[in-house]
Amino acid sequence: MALMITDECINCDVCEPECPNGAISQGEEIYVIDPNLCTECVGHYDTPQCVEVCPVECIHVSPDHKESKEQLQQKFLVITGQAG
Numbered sequence: 001m002a003l004m005i006t007d008e009c010i011n012c013d014v015c016e017p018e019c020p021n022g023a024i025s026q027g028e029e030i031y032v033i034d035p036n037l038c039t040e041c042v043g044h045y046d047t048p049q050c051v052e053v054c055p056v057e058c059i060h061v062s063p064d065h066k067e068s069k070e071q072l073q074q075k076f077l078v079i080t081g082q083a084g
């Protein structure tokens, strides 16, 4: 599943540079995750790096973007230009 940032975000900017897919950016009020780019870090790391660093634990799985590990792996291959 892609992850999402809730309105508990304090705009600390710690997560943005940690994302290997460039999926995190500053939104109008809080930071946002592009669900088309978030692979839950599948393909890069064993754990979601943004969740690891967020000091207020406001990053959760998005109920609107349910994806299996296989789908996340396929998304990683597409994003990185390795999809056959």
Ligand code: SF4
Pocket (backbone or CB within 6 Å): 003, 018, 019, 020, 021, 022, 023, 024, 033, 037, 038, 039, 040, 041, 042, 048, 049, 050, 051
């Ligand atoms: S889980 Fe990984 S890919 Fe998704 S937004 Fe967080 S750091 Fe980026």
Ligand code: SF4
Pocket (backbone or CB within 6 Å): 005, 008, 009, 010, 011, 012, 013, 014, 015, 016, 031, 053, 054, 055, 056, 057, 058, 059
């Ligand atoms: S690390 Fe957490 S609090 Fe900081 S900008 Fe990212 S989502 Fe917001």
